[in-house]
Amino acid sequence: MKNNHNLNYDFSVDKKNNVITIKREFAASQQLVWDAFTKREILDQWWAPKPWQAKTKSMDLKIGGHWLYAMVGPNGEEHWSRTSYIEVQPPKRFAGDDAFTDSEGNINKDMPQSKWDVLFTGHGEHTLVEFYISYANTKQLEDTIEMGFKEGITMTMDALDELLPTLKNKSVSSY
Secondary structure (H helix, E strand, O other): OEOOOOOEEEEEEEOOOOEEEEEEEEOOOHHHHHHHHHOHHHHHHHOOOOOOEEEEEEEOOOOOOEEEEEEEOOOOOEEEEEEEEEEEEOOOEEEEEEEEEOOOOOEOOOOOEEEEEEEEEEEOOEEEEEEEEEEOOHHHHHHHHHOOHHHHHHHHHHHHHHHHHHHHOOOHHHO
């Protein structure tokens, strides 16, 4: 599958192993794409399907650290999530446990939980980002898909694609 900008995009579901795999190419350097995924000031600009917006409450990108954020809807509704980092290798990879939470980061055990492993591979002015999202069981995987995950993450990746040219013109270190 290709998006409108002729960059690689692939989304696949492996129900046998309870894994969603996403491969998405961006027209930007590896460092810039890494920064877009790991700096809260940039993440809040794109990490949500429009018209939703991300709002970071806290972020500590290190092993044992976490990112606590809300997806805020157009009517002010909030859906909180937390990623607890278990591996961080700048600018190549991070992995973490992801869960729906309340605003204080307490996990909602009734909602799907997953482990995200995200890899960044630079090829000059293009970067391939690979997501391997694994679930404890097929029900959690299917619940995630039923919530519109594929559509939402596709819109979110498109939002980053739109933002990257503006970031290239700024000093990312200013974030």
